[in-house]
Structures are given as C-alpha cells and as structure tokens.
Amino acid sequence: MLKVSNSTVMNFENAIRGARNPMNSWDKSDSRYEEGRFVLGPNDLSLACRLCSAGRDHRKFIRQIFVSVDIEAPIYWWKEFDTYKVGTVANSTSTMHKIHSRPFSPDQFSFDNLTEESEEFSLELLAYLESLRKKYLKTKDKALWLDIIKLLPSSYNQLRTVTLNYEVLNNIYHARKNHKLSEWHTFCDYIATLPYAKELIIIKED
Secondary structure (H helix, E strand, O other): OOOEEEEEOOOOHHHHHHHOOOOOHHHHOOEEEEEEEEEHHHHHHHHHHHHHHHHOOHHHHHOOOEEEEEEEEHHHHHHHHHHOOOOOEEEEOOHHHHOOOOOOOOOHHHOOOHHHHHHHEEEEEEEEHHHHHHHHHHHOHHHHHHHHHHHOOEEEEEEEEEEHHHHHHHHHHHEEEEOOOOHHHHHHHOOOOOOHHHHHHOOOOO
C-alpha cells in the first residue's frame, strides 16, 4: 500500500531561466503564468526537451525543479526509497515517540496480498503488540517499549513529507517502474502525473 497527497511542484520559472544561462538566450523565453500555473511556452519547452534528451550532464536545470509530497508507505518500501538520499529531504512520523499512542490495527499495516496462513499470523502478532502496548501504558516499563519497537513488522505504514527534484524522480522512475513491489508502480504512476513529466522525467535515454 502506498498513498501520496499534498503534492506541490516548485521553482519551474527559475529552473527554465537558468537553463538559458549558458547561451544567454533569455530573450527567447516564452513561458508564462496561467491561472497561477506556470506554463512552458513552445520555445522553452523545445529547449527543455533537447536538454533532457541530451543526457544527465545537459539537463542540470531539472535538479532545480522541486517536488514536495506526503507519502504513506510501509517501512519495507521506505528502506528501498532511502537509496535515493542525494537531493532529497524527509520528515517522518516518529515510531520512537508515538508508536504507543494508538491501538494497533490492520489498517496501519500493508498486509495486502499475504497468504492466508501469513495473514492469520499477522493478526496474532498485532494482538500481541497491542497487549504489550497496553502494559507499557500502565507501567512505562522501557523493556516493553523495546519489545514493541523490535517486533514491529516492516509492513508498518509510515508517513513522511518528502522534498526531492525532477532529476531524482527521473532516476526513480526508470529504475523502479518495473519493480516487483506494487508500491513502486503506484509511485511511478504518481510521477507520471507531474507537470511535464513526459518531457522531463519519462524520457527515453540513448
């Protein structure tokens, strides 16, 4: 399970202006704002496509197009996402401080597509974690809290507010679009909805 929300794209105007710096071609820029949305004009879009098609060294301007988004996903997915540390910042909900603040329930976990036997085991584990949580709330015994932290399944869903850029998204899309985890397919589908994703992210590289 993966959910995205509160998606915002920033700094398109500055990025495309910077793309024209090497050739001092600012006078050819034809982008504009329409109803608060930045729209690339034909000249700027053509330049952007040429630079992106020319390869990573030429498309430096997309590193200055930023995306902020809330992502809720299981810890096993976050462990793979953390490969993309360069150019990303994230603030997460805290398991250390808040793991005991609400009862454990299946909707807090990505238990989808489990076999029947594993699903039964997962519910037994949740029941045990909930018993530990209740004991901890009564006693504040750190040993019980450690039991919860150490036994928490990697399918536990965590919310993070993430900031990254179009170059990172390009790397993610092409590396993960055919991944065996369904969460990557969901995230790549989200990437494809971003402004000018087809031209600047989903580009076929020679």
